[in-house]
Amino acid sequence: MNINRRWDPWLIGAAAFLIRLIYILQLKETPFFEFPIVDAEFHDAWARAILEQGPGSEEVFFRAPLYPYFLAMIYALSNGSFFMARVAQCLLGALTAALTYLLGRDLTGKRSVGLISGIGAVFYGMLVYYDGELLVETLFVPLLLGSFYAFQRVHTSQKPILFSIPGMLLGLAAITRPSALILLPIFVLYPLYKGIKDKGDRWLFRYIAALFAFIIGVFLPILPVTHHNVYRGGDFVLIGTSGGINFYLGNNPEADGLHSFFPETGANWDVPYITTKAYQATGQALKPSQVSSYYYELGRDYLLSNPIQAIKLWGKKLFAFWTRLEISNNRDLYFFVTETRLMPFLRLVGFWLIGPLGLVGWWIAWRKRITPAWFNWILPLYMVGVMAFFVTSRFRLPMAPVLLIYSGITLTYLASFSRDNWKRRDGLIIIVALALAFPFVNLNLFDFQVSHLAHSHYSLGNAYLKQGDNVNARKAYRFALEADPNYPLVHLNLGVAAYREGDRMVAEQEYRLEIAINPDEAMAWNNLGVLYFEEGDYITAKDYFERAQSLQPYFQDARVNLAECYFQLGLKKAADGETNDAAELFASALNLIDDNALYHYNYALAMGRSGYLDRAIQHLQRVLQLSPNFAEAENLLLQIQNMESAHP
Numbered sequence: 204m205n206i207n208r209r210w211d212p213w214l215i216g217a218a219a220f221l222i223r224l225i226y227i228l229q230l231k232e233t234p235f236f237e238f239p240i241v242d243a244e245f246h247d248a249w250a251r252a253i254l255e256q257g258p259g260s261e262e263v264f265f266r267a268p269l270y271p272y273f274l275a276m277i278y279a280l281s282n283g284s285f286f287m288a289r290v291a292q293c294l295l296g297a298l299t300a301a302l303t304y305l306l307g308r309d310l311t312g313k314r315s316v317g318l319i320s321g322i323g324a325v326f327y328g329m330l331v332y333y334d335g336e337l338l339v340e341t342l343f344v345p346l347l348l349g350s351f352y353a354f355q356r357v358h359t360s361q362k363p364i365l366f367s368i369p370g371m372l373l374g375l376a377a378i379t380r381p382s383a384l385i386l387l388p389i390f391v392l393y394p395l396y397k398g399i400k401d402k403g404d405r406w407l408f409r410y411i412a413a414l415f416a417f418i419i420g421v422f423l424p425i426l427p428v429t430h431h432n433v434y435r436g437g438d439f440v441l442i443g444t445s446g447g448i449n450f451y452l453g454n455n456p457e458a459d460g461l462h463s464f465f466p467e468t469g470a471n472w473d474v475p476y477i478t479t480k481a482y483q484a485t486g487q488a489l490k491p492s493q494v495s496s497y498y499y500e501l502g503r504d505y506l507l508s509n510p511i512q513a514i515k516l517w518g519k520k521l522f523a524f525w526t527r528l529e530i531s532n533n534r535d536l537y538f539f540v541t542e543t544r545l546m547p548f549l550r551l552v553g554f555w556l557i558g559p560l561g562l563v564g565w566w567i568a569w570r571k572r573i574t575p576a577w578f579n580w581i582l583p584l585y586m587v588g589v590m591a592f593f594v595t596s597r598f599r600l601p602m603a604p605v606l607l608i609y610s611g612i613t614l615t616y617l618a619s620f621s622r623d624n625w626k627r628r629d630g631l632i633i634i635v636a637l638a639l640a641f642p643f644v645n646l647n648l649f650d651f652q653v654s655h656l657a658h659s660h661y662s663l664g665n666a667y668l669k670q671g672d673n674v675n676a677r678k679a680y681r682f683a684l685e686a687d688p689n690y691p692l693v694h695l696n697l698g699v700a701a702y703r704e705g706d707r708m709v710a711e712q713e714y715r716l717e718i719a720i721n722p723d724e725a726m727a728w729n730n731l732g733v734l735y736f737e738e739g740d741y742i743t744a745k746d747y748f749e750r751a752q753s754l755q756p757y758f759q760d761a762r763v764n765l766a767e768c769y770f771q772l773g774l775k776k777a778a779d780g781e782t783n784d785a786a787e788l789f790a791s792a793l794n795l796i797d798d799n800a801l802y803h804y805n806y807a808l809a810m811g812r813s814g815y816l817d818r819a820i821q822h823l824q825r826v827l828q829l830s831p832n833f834a835e836a837e838n839l840l841l842q843i844q845n846m847e848s849a850h851p
Contacts (some may be wrong), residue, residue: 208314212301215321219300222325222549223334225488229288229543230335234666235673237285241533241662243337250274251283263436264443265474268428269379270339282800289334292341296334299604302348307608309355310574315618320612322605323557328549329529332536338719340600346376347383348603351578354390358397358577363412368396370420377421378428381442382598385588386581390417393577438490446713447495448477449527453520453593454513455500458518460593461530461651466659471724475757497846519649520590525562527555527645529596536596538659542748554603559640561606564613566636573612581605613637657687662795664696673700689720707734725755732764741772766795770802782812800830807839816843 230236239247249271258272281287304321308314324330333340350372371391376383394413398406425442432440457466465472481494482770489497496789506513517798529536540546565582568574576691582605589598611768617633664679677700683693698713711734717727732747745768773788787808792802807822820843826836 208308211308211314211317211321212304215304215318215325216301216744218322219298220293220324222545222757223296224290225332226330226545226549226751227293227333227335229545230289231286233538233542234663234672235534238669239337240665241640242339242572243533244272246274246337246339250278253399254279254283259435261431261435263432263438263440264428265379265491266443267339267381268443269375269424270342271447271724273342274337282671285337288337292334295341295345295495296330298345299334299348302345302352302568302731303604303607304606305585306348306352306355306604307611309352310578311612311615312610313615314610315615319614320446320604320607323552323607326549326552327557327603327607328546328551328553329536329596329600331549332546336533338597339534342382343376343379344601344604346379347373348604349377350383351591352392353580354577355575358394358575361409363409363416366413366417367420370417371423374424374690378424378442381446382585382592385584387421389577389580389584393474393575396576431533436491438492440492440495440839444491444495447498449592451498451502453591454506454516454685456505456509456512458516458517458593460590461523461532461595462625463532463593469691476755479756520594521586522649523651524586524589524599525644526647526649526651527553527558527560528647528651529554530594530651530848531597532593532595534662535655538656555645557603557606557610558644559637560610560613560642562609562640563633563636564606564609564611566618567616567633568609568612571616574608579750582609583830636671656691656694656744657683659683660686661693661696662688664693668696671703673704676700691721691724695724695730698730702730702734710734723735723754725761726753728754729758729761729764732761732768736764736768736771741768741775744768745772762795765797766792766802769795770799770805772807773805777809782809785809786813798829800833800836801825803829804833804836806840807836811839811843816846819843 223834238624249696253272253275258275261268265305278284279289283457300321303324304317307320308317308764309333310316331849339746353372354366354369358367359367373383373386373390391414394410398410428442429440432438449463452463452465453460455466457464462470464470465477468476472789477498478489478494481489485497523530534546540550542578565579569579582602585602586599590786592598613633617630660683664676664683667673667676667679677697679699680693680700683690694717698717700712701707701709711731714727714731714734717724718731718832721727728747728751732744732751733746735741735742736744745765748761748765750767751758752765754802771787773792774786776782776788786806789806789809792799793806796802803822803826807819810816810822811819820840821841823836823840826833827840
């Protein structure tokens with residue numbers, strides 16, 4: 204083997220790592236580096252919870268777990284360092300670039316295609332960007348590419364056991380993002396097609412053996428996840444339960460095909476909320492898998508009953524998949540592109556270029572049989588998998604290396620045409636195809652709005668607020684309100700900033716402004732309640748907490764605050780000698796929070812004073828379960844038991 208070829212993937216990987224390291228060093232100076240938001244914040248919190256509570260402490264998985272566990276491992280080795288987590292992701296990015304080179308070279312047999320695609324992966328702006336974010340894609344992309352590369356190496360092998368390698372990589376990709384499983388038919392059917400076509404010796408036996416090895420490889424990483432779901436929740440869930448709601452978010456009467464907006468509430472939803480909605484609609488308690496199935500059925504029913512709207516929606520998703528624009532559902536990529544000095548240059552290699560070149564390259568590869576048929580099916584099948592839900596920049600990102608390989612095919616094909624003086628007709632066809640592909644990708648035919656100033660300034664304000672930089676947080680929030688005076692949660696967070704600085708009057712004004720814009724915002728009602736609670740006005744506070752609790756039954760802060768409000772009102776009643784009223788209030792607190800020893804103790808006191816000694820004993824025993832060193836409870840329990848023994 205030529206020494207240059209042998210060193211190609213290492214040099215490409217090293218260049219990719221260096222570019223990404225420079226990028227994260229520049230990113231380190233931004234407010235988001237140690238204060239991630241949206242999905243990145245979710246992954247960070249999950250990873251830290253794994254370290255605190257131990258692996259397997261979760262209930263049935265809503266999302267695939269491998270990336271948070273990967274992040275937890277890096278945190279464990281680096282004392283929770285955000286920087287080291289991103290350095291590890293730089294290594295994954297280097298692996299992505301090297302695999303892109305290897306795959307491009309081996310699929311086509313041309314080093315030039317490998318070099319173009321590998322170098323493209325080094326500098327492709329979105330690959331670099333996402334390697335700096337605490338998001339699934341940084342792990343998912345190399346795992347998916349690894350499964351492609353391993354399959355390319357073994358699909359002609361006479362050793363069926365080797366098929367377990369691409370299977371295992373695909374299984375790992377699936378427990379990172381389950382959409383990987385949409386590619387399963389390609390890996391299963393292509394060896395069958397080759398066997399039937401070639402009709403080699405004992406091909407059917409080898410196919411069955413290879414299929415068996417591949418399926419075992421796929422499910423080896425998946426089965427522990429499934430076992431966890433069955434063990435922890437008594438619910439057969441293969442990987443996670445987010446599929447149903449994501450399908451519905453992309454296919455409902457208000458869906459735009461681009462964002463995870465729930466009808467009527469927009470982006471302001473969470474798992475308890477959608478679970479409650481499913482409970483209310485069906486009139487019964489549902490397992491997580493049943494909640495997912497419920498939303499799958501809602502989305503399916505919408506598509507089947509509204510075929511014209513469904514065709515329009517999916518047409519929009521098709522254009523969204525191929526648009527040069529990067530549609531974000533976390534941070535506005537265009538607003539934050541100037542965070543670092545490097546990213547504006549990296550975006551010169553963007554989808555505007557690899558989209559049309561890759562699309563034409565896919566057509567050339569299929570027409571000229573440059574790449575195997577199994578690889579040519581990956582792009583359309585994965586695209587349909589993305590379109591089934593909703594289309595964003597990071598959901599199409601795994602196809603960037605594939606498009607880079609096809610871009611390499613287009614460029615090398617054109618170069619060889621020019622050099623070998625091929626027929627003019629072939630060259631003309633390619634030129635016409637490119638002339639059609641570039642406008643298709645680069646013209647914003649659906650007028651997609653990818654930059655939202657209000658949301659961007661709001662996100663920036665949140666990052667500053669987490670840092671404790673209230674001055675810059677307020678500036679960012681004011682800019683958000685200038686862009687959109689009714690943007691949700693801005694006034695709420697302005698109130699939080701004022702509250703932290705001790706300006707309770709401004710905080711109350713901001714909370715009330717938020718309620719005027721969004722009357723159903725539970726956090727605003729809860730925060731108003733906190734202000735009145737701290738002033739000792741427990742009755743008014745109780746009304747606000749009850750309002751928050753009714754709007755969002757699973758809002759834990761409101762639940763805890765309401766319980767404490769009942770408890771404080773109970774203490775006042777007890778101090779005034781109104782024992783029965785106090786007991787009712789203590790009972791209301793316990794209905795909300797059952798694991799508070801102080802609540803049980805005071806309820807036991809009220810029960811004892813009212814003559815209900817058995818109930819008092821029961822609650823005092825509960826106190827000592829929760830707090831074994833609670834001396835007053837132990838003494839009171841002994842007194843009551845002595846009284847009962849003295850007066851049987």
